[in-house]
Amino acid sequence: MTKHVNLNLLRSLKVLLEECHVSQAAARLNLTQSAVSRHLSQLRELFADPLLIRDGNLLVPTPKALQLQQQLATWFVALDNMMTEEVFEPSLWHGEFVLSSSDYVAQYILPELVNVFAEQSPHLTLNYQLWHPHLIDQLNPSGIHLASSMSLARPEGVSSLPIGEDRCVCLMSLHHPLAKQTTLCVDDLLAYAHIKIHAGGDKDSFVEQELSKLGLARRITLNVPFFSAAAQALCKQPLLLVTPEHIARHLAVEHELTYKPLPIPTPLDKYWLVWHEKYDKDPSHIWVRNLVRQVMTDVKASVGYDLKS
Template identity: 30%
Template sequence: MDELRRIDLNQLLTLHALLVEKHVTRAAVRLHKSQPAVSHVLAQLRTRFGDPLLVRHGGRMVLTARAQALVRPLEEALTRLNELLSAPDFDPSRTRGRFRLCLSDYASRIVLPPLVRHVRERAPGLDLAISQASREAMLAQLADGEVDLALGVFPHPPEDIRVQDLFQEEFVSLADRAVLPEKGGLSLAEWLERPHIMLAMRPDAHDEIETALAARGLRRRLAVTLPHWSAAVDLLAGTDLVLTVAGRAVGPLRRHRTLRRFTPSLDLPRFAYQQAWHARRADDPAHRWLREAVLACGRPGGG
């Protein structure tokens, strides 16, 4: 307890903001403080910990090894302290705060619109900051406390990551009618011969479709790899490309009258679309309320 007497709680909050943002000015914005005030506290923290904590490397600020070691225990300690001091009854209409969500533009299209309406109606004091990352980066950011909630497919999450199914999805294929048989879709051989579009955050990603192909010793040609779900459908018209994606990502084809949806020739199992969070946030009342809101908004017609 002697160590606690030597440090101000506000310094710990500033330290947390600096560790998350890795930038003095952004930390100041996050804390609603001036940049000189945060720089002053950083100087005090460097003296207190006997470590520079943030150092410039390659034109940007990075955490020292000591600072990286502080990220997780500090996040957990502040979360527990916040729970200790918070009111026992959580009232979303009166709460204030900011949640950082990481999701693809698939979730931005399917879940985010009803979620924003839900939050604005029931918890207008809550702000949502949205970012996008690969599955691996999402899990790392959850572990480091950089994001509060991630939406995606997490088949093998780490032990300290909690996962909840939002809804079941299935794959569908799309192509221009002009390059499809008059009726039906494509045989597996025809499907494999066609050039494909793959949706992924990285060109070398290995998604569920590639996993299913590899299990059968098969490969497809990936003519276009891109991270933008909303743009992928627009690439099909007037080409011989095939796109295989989660069904709800496609939606009605009223804007794409030359395209046809068909069942993939490859046997692709249904999968669960999920939300994931770190175990340290499991009992946070506001975080729990947000997870329940995401679950409700993930259902067809939810929100």
Template identity: 30%
Template sequence: MQLDLNLLAALDALLEEGSVAGAAARLHVTAPAMSRSLGRIRRTTGDQILVRTGRTMTPTPYAIAVREQVHALLHQVRGVLAPSRELDLATLERTFTLRWHDSLVALSGPALLAAVRGQAPGVRLRFVPESSVDTPELRRGEVDLEANASRASAPDVRAERVTESRPVIVAAQGHPLTRVEAVTAEQYAAAEHINISRRGRLSNVVDDALAQLGLTRRVVATAPTEAAAFEFARESDLLATAPEATTRSAVADLGLVVLPLPLELPSAPVYLSWHQRYDTDPAHTWLRTLARTALTTCQ
């Protein structure tokens, strides 16, 4: 049987108004059209629904029994087809999974969590580490929001560039380059380096820039995170090259030195990415706004 949801609205109006004319006026249709709808409802249910008693119409026992159910069903249908976009943060209970670059978690995660807890105490955040390979969790709905330096290429994934940070050199106190007035590209290339790569890559855009100057550098190790690379730099004469925003803890907690990079490199971008299914989700939109603020103000 093919069901017509318009009949549900007509049945609700008929049971509420108790007359064809009243139901017609309520739904802004003509009385003959509502009379035809009543005929279809009678054929579908096998019940008269409304029967004439003198000058009025009286609902049948079946109609009385299903009146509340019909009203509730119509309310549910309207909620699905025309959902409310109002968001009550005080009562919102939801868990969001965020796959952010580790440095962004350290820099902006605390500010984001504080904002979320202040506005929606029922919301929980799950920060999960980045994978060493591209994974489809964002498209599958297993990850709600990503933040990293990569722009998503999938057509159904949104990517917004929210901020950027220029690359700098991180070195241990006492490193020879900390004693020169201005580090040159030749001096930088002559030092030994630790590369930061979650995939273990021994080269990156730095090497491309050096190659254009006819220079090469020696990368003796890789580390998967900035934090790990900074520990290596503190305990050796290796140089780490990282976005300036991620070096705050290196300077404050590890006593490292930050130096200008003598190469023309673009600033490292930070992209916020999500699947298009969440474009009009009020709770997700709210979270994106908070995340955008945290990422831009903590850089």
């Protein structure tokens, strides 16, 4: 009896038991009287019971039919509730959200996100993880709901939302020997040691690629995952850091730093919010990723930089 049950048959049965009249049931179901009669015949075979017995102009339900009527009433209410699209209300959301990014986002954007979440979704628990490029293939097992990353092209195998683009520059102390120059040459890049940021995405591997075409290589003396550590090192030592311009501009606001255009071909870096495709239609996820995108845009604008998103 439970195999291949047609949902339309059960809905017809529900209405038939409420009306106890084939033509009236047909009108409610927007079906022909003959179609409802066929449904009733199929239902009698399905449940091995006459279900409705004719008594004059009315149909009288059998005990089996009355039992089914109670079950169908509860079942269809649950089904209708399940099929009704739930309206997401951030202020009532008791959930947990895992956000991953470079420490730049954690330092300059996360505080603004926390403020907005506290105001609009006060019951949300936000967990932050430092982003590494290899996690792009592990979004589901890592438990990361949303990540901010950068790559030259749209990431493959995940869902994504573009959040802007810019080019890298060379960041240095205001007191660096190169700080007073308007432009840099390749020899300038090679004359001083460099810092490399190894978290958040591929920011500067193009430098090695372009220099290798000339048979040259720069010297890396400090590898760190944090921009704050890199900025402090730049202030104390005559080092160089190749970094996206919007980050350089933000760091220069808070530290005695300046930046110059690079003397080598510089690709256009693109920034993305990425997530596992299972969250594509999730209302809470849609709300968070749109909010994160807006806050990122606002923070960039606060230091006078447009990511050209």
